[in-house]
Amino acid sequence: MPLTPRAGLVLGPDPTKLYYAKRAVRDFERPEQSALAKRADGVLANAPADTFVTVSELTNPKFVRLLSPLERSVHQQTIDVLEWSGTVVPQVTVPPPVGFSVSETVLRSPVDRARPIPASELRGLADLWPRLQVLADSDGNPATVSLADLDAIAVHPDRDGLTARELELANDARRQIIEWQNKQAVAPRRVVEVGPLGRTATPLLPAASVVRLNVVSSAVLVTRNHELWPTLERYTSIDFQAPADCTVKFIDPQTGESFPYPRDGATFMEVWRQGRRIEQYSVTIPALPDPIVLPLRDYAGAEFTTNGELLGRRDIEWGVGGEAPHWWLDGWRDPDPFRRHVGLFEDGAGSSVEILRSGVIRAEVGGQSYVFNRSARFGVDSLGRSVTGELLDHVDGFTLVIGGQEWRFAAGKRVA
Numbered sequence: 001m002p003l004t005p006r007a008g009l010v011l012g013p014d015p016t017k018l019y020y021a022k023r024a025v026r027d028f029e030r031p032e033q034s035a036l037a038k039r040a041d042g043v044l045a046n047a048p049a050d051t052f053v054t055v056s057e058l059t060n061p062k063f064v065r066l067l068s069p070l071e072r073s074v075h076q077q078t079i080d081v082l083e084w085s086g087t088v089v090p091q092v093t094v095p096p097p098v099g100f101s102v103s104e105t106v107l108r109s110p111v112d113r114a115r116p117i118p119a120s121e122l123r124g125l126a127d128l129w130p131r132l133q134v135l136a137d138s139d140g141n142p143a144t145v146s147l148a149d150l151d152a153i154a155v156h157p158d159r160d161g162l163t164a165r166e167l168e169l170a171n172d173a174r175r176q177i178i179e180w181q182n183k184q185a186v187a188p189r190r191v192v193e194v195g196p197l198g199r200t201a202t203p204l205l206p207a208a209s210v211v212r213l214n215v216v217s218s219a220v221l222v223t224r225n226h227e228l229w230p231t232l233e234r235y236t237s238i239d240f241q242a243p244a245d246c247t248v249k250f251i252d253p254q255t256g257e258s259f260p261y262p263r264d265g266a267t268f269m270e271v272w273r274q275g276r277r278i279e280q281y282s283v284t285i286p287a288l289p290d291p292i293v294l295p296l297r298d299y300a301g302a303e304f305t306t307n308g309e310l311l312g313r314r315d316i317e318w319g320v321g322g323e324a325p326h327w328w329l330d331g332w333r334d335p336d337p338f339r340r341h342v343g344l345f346e347d348g349a350g351s352s353v354e355i356l357r358s359g360v361i362r363a364e365v366g367g368q369s370y371v372f373n374r375s376a377r378f379g380v381d382s383l384g385r386s387v388t389g390e391l392l393d394h395v396d397g398f399t400l401v402i403g404g405q406e407w408r409f410a411a412g413k414r415v416a
Contacts, residue, residue, distance in 0.1 A: 007253045007254070007266070008020065008021055008252075008253025008254065008256075008268060009021060009253075010055065012079075012082070012083075013079070017085070018083075019082045019084060020083075021054065021253075022053065022054045023052065023053055023082050023251075023256055023258075024051060024257060025037045025038050025041055026051070026258075027249060028078065028081055029247075029275040029276075030275050032071075033074050036075065037078055038053075039071075040058050041053045041057065042057070044057055053082075055082050058075070058078060058079050058082070086268070086270075086282060088282045089204065089205060089282065089283040089284075092202055092203075092286070094236070095200075100194065100219065100232050100234065100292075100294055101193075102299075104191070104193075105193070106190055111178055111181055113146065113147040113148050114138065115146055116138075116139045116144035116145065117144060117145060117177060118144055119143055122145065124172065128166050128173070132145065132149065132153065132170075135152065135159075136148075136149040136152035136153050136156065145173065145177070150170055150174050153170055154170075190303065191302065191303050191305060192296070192302045192305070193305050193306065193308075194221060194232055194296075194305070195306045195307065196219060196306070197220060197221060197306045198218070198219060199216060199217070200216070200217050201214040201239060202215045204284075204285070209281075210246060210271060210279065211241070211242045211243075211248055211271055211279070212239060212241045213239070213283075214239040214240075215236060215238060215239075215288075216236065216237050216238070217234075217235075218234070218236075218237075219233070221306070231293050232293070232294040233292070233293050233294075235292070236288045236291075237288065238288070240261065243273075245273055246271050246278075247260075247271075247272045247273075247386070248271055248272075250268070251267060251268040251270065253268060259371070260372065260380055263285060264286070264287045264288075265284065265285060267283060267284070267285060268280070268281070268282055269282075269283050341355050341391075341393075342355050342356065345410075347408070347409055351364060352364045353365070353400055353409055355391075361389065363402065365405075366402075368381050368382055369382035370382070370389060372388075388402070388403065389403075396410055397409050
């Protein structure tokens with residue numbers, strides 16, 4: 001039964017199959033296929049070559065009749081590269097990120113009602129003291145008094161024998177004892193409950209795929225050396241990783257251009273291993289929302305918890321030049337330190353690096369242009385050749401490593 005063409009796909013010589021509307025010549029894995037595709041580029045009406053090839057060009061009768069024996073032996077395989085027989089992956093609805101909540105509780109030491117204090121610490125009790133010792137003396141020491149003593153007086157059967165002035169002094173003594181205990185206690189604790197924290201991953205591909213392609217939503221409490229307070233950060237990113245022996249191609253349905261990394265919107269995706277296509281999908285990459293950063297500068301001296309578990313607190317550290325506030329966190333580290341490097345950097349010597357939130361790196365270094373995916377650590381140069389690259393994080397910046405060569409960029413060199 002004939003198929004119906006759709007965006008990016010057309011009918012070809014076999015009406016039961018669909019084909020890419022066009023493919024970039026550099027997408028052909030085998031040299032003999034690439035050479036044949038390059039010769040077919042522009043063969044219709046002797047049009048100028050545009051670095052793309054179509055199934056119509058490859059099956060043009062005049063072109064086919066002039067094939068050499070070697071070209072004829074790879075002709076069908078070359079056409080097969082344009083064939084679409086993949087899986088249409090249903091569009092995934094990424095759940096919206098959960099909002100942050102921040103609540104503070106001030107914890108003070110509880111009042112100890114049985115704790116005696118020296119009577120000398122209380123003011124203006126000369127008139128009450130003789131009756132106080134008769135009515136209540138819980139510790140048997142005439143030189144001390146406690147809240148328990150005053151509680152006993154409040155329910156003593158002879159309480160009515162006290163004058164109004166003496167009852168007033170008893171209430172004042174109660175206030176003075178609580179004040180004295182608060183002065184002796186440690187400083188109140190400020191506990192800030194934050195959350196929800198954690199990481200969720202929404203897969204975009206079937207579980208059987210050898211490629212990991214997830215939309216990751218994370219909410220973390222982050223601290224960095226140059227900041228005096230932690231920040232709550234919520235961000236969404238694309239987690240994309242492929243086996244080292246595979247090449248992944250994301251193909252724009254509109255232009256036929258291919259990329260080694262995912263981009264927003266509908267895309268065709270292919271996985272190649274040893275010159276053979278092993279997976280093929282039509283998948284939609286959702287647009288990523290902007291990150292949300294909430295500095296917690298208003299909670300100085302607080303302890304931070306989530307689900308009641310301690311994450312960290314603010315300490316004071318003494319060093320050269322006096323005291324320096326700093327943060328420590330228990331078990332929490334920034335899962336992606338390069339998020340603080342998102343932006344465009346220049347080294348002042350003609351080299352530049354742009355780090356995108358999606359994990360894509362665009363570099364202009366050593367007279368070459370490179371695009372690669374940071375998590376997968378592979379990409380292409382300006383000539384379409386495969387390269388490997390990675391970023392090395394430093395306190396004051398990062399180092400870009402491509403093919404064994406290194407370029408250092410300082411955090412202060414951000415230009416956009």
